[in-house]
Amino acid sequence: MIVQVWRRATEADIGPVVVAAADTAIVDAVTRAGGRAVSTRPDHPSGSDRIFEALQTLDPRMTHDVVVNVQGDLPLLDPRAIRSALAPLADPACDIATLAALLEAGEIDSRSVVKLWADFGDKTIARARAFSRAATPPPGGGRPHHHIGLYAYRRAALTRFVALPPSAAEKRENLEQLRALDAGMRIDAALVDAVPFGVDTPADLERARALMRTRPDPARP
Numbered sequence: 297m298i299v300q301v302w303r304r305a306t307e308a309d310i311g312p313v314v315v316a317a318a319d320t321a322i323v324d325a326v327t328r329a330g331g332r333a334v335s336t337r338p339d340h341p342s343g344s345d346r347i348f349e350a351l352q353t354l355d356p357r358m359t360h361d362v363v364v365n366v367q368g369d370l371p372l373l374d375p376r377a378i379r380s381a382l383a384p385l386a387d388p389a390c391d392i393a394t395l396a397a398l399l400e401a402g403e404i405d406s407r408s409v410v411k412l413w414a415d416f417g418d419k420t421i422a423r424a425r426a427f428s429r430a431a432t433p434p435p436g437g438g439r440p441h442h443h444i445g446l447y448a449y450r451r452a453a454l455t456r457f458v459a460l461p462p463s464a465a466e467k468r469e470n471l472e473q474l475r476a477l478d479a480g481m482r483i484d485a486a487l488v489d490a491v492p493f494g495v496d497t498p499a500d501l502e503r504a505r506a507l508m509r510t511r512p513d514p515a516r517p
Contacts, residue, residue, distance in 0.1 A: 297495060297504070298322050299329045300371035306331075308378035311360065315368070316350035322368075341462075342472045343367060344447070348458045351451075364448045371504050373446075373492040381448040384421050384484035391453035392476055394424065395444035396485040404431045404440055410471060413438035416487050424483040427471050442491050447473075453481060 298315060305313045315326045318338035326333040334353055340346040347365050364381055366373065377395060384393035396412045403409045407429040414422040415438045425438040433440070449457070456479075463478035465471075476483060495501050 297371050297501070298368045299325055299331070300508070301366060301368050301373065302326055302329065302331045304371070304373045304375050305364075305366050305378060307375040309375070310364070310379055310382060314350060314354055316346050317368075318346075344449070344454065344472060345458050348454055351454075358451060361451045362448060363451065363454060364446070366446055367494075369495045370446075370492045371495065372507060374488075374490075377444070377488050377492065378446070380486040380488055381446055383486045385448055385450065387421075387484065389482055390423075390484040391450055391481040392457070392473075392483045393448040394473070394483060394485050395446050395488050396424075396441040397444060397488050397491045399440060399442050400491075403442060410443040410445070411440040412443035412485055413440055414485055415439060416441075420487045421484055422487070424473075424477070424485050426477070427469070427473050429469055429471070441485070441487070443485075444488070444491060457481065 302313060302315055313331065315322065315331060315333040316336050317323055317333060318336050320335065323333040323335055334350045336346050336349045340349065343365050347363055351363060362382065362385060364378060366378060381393050381395055384390045396414065404411070411428050412424050413426040413433065414424050416422040426434040427443060428434045457476055460475055460479050463475045465474040465478055473483060493504060495504050
């Protein structure tokens with residue numbers, strides 16, 4: 297699965313792709329497939345902390361000023377969605393960029409679906425006002441959307457973020473992006489057409505395998 301995610305990220309064609317992992321089996325699998333991987337400590341509380349450690353090893357001279365964090369459970373991710381995550385960073389006021397999609401029926405009441413609250417209007421980029429697992433609108437306003445946990449960080453923003461202590465809201469909701477909002481950092485979201493299929497259970501894995509067998513291009517809806 298991680299090799300498929302690496303391939304989707306490579307197909308996005310936005311820069312070097314490196315898998316950061318604490319598990320040597322993951323590092324070995326990516327290396328055997330012809331990719332690049334780096335080992336990290338196993339005790340990181342979040343993927344953001346993991347990619348920050350990897351950056352210190354891979355790019356100590358700070359050649360790259362943006363890093364995109366793609367989670368390893370999205371083997372059907374559309375490479376175009378990865379490219380879309382860079383669009384909000386065209387605004388210098390944006391610290392972190394992420395993705396959102398329209399909510400499907402019933403998702404507003406599901407706590408497993410993280411809601412991103414924003415006002416897109418007729419645009420495809422909007423400032424994230426709040427994030428929540430609940431259906432009740434939190435302070436900040438906006439309309440609820442399905443949040444997709446893919447982040448593009450400015451290098452300076454990532455450095456600041458990992459140095460911050462977890463905020464009360466982050467610990468309450470178990471959502472690390474709330475740490476950034478609570479610290480006054482700006483998160484903008486790009487609106488995409490669909491939520492990528494994520495693998496969380498053995499049944500999800502079997503479905504992903506079936507989709508990849510039946511679709512010529514499994515990353516496309």
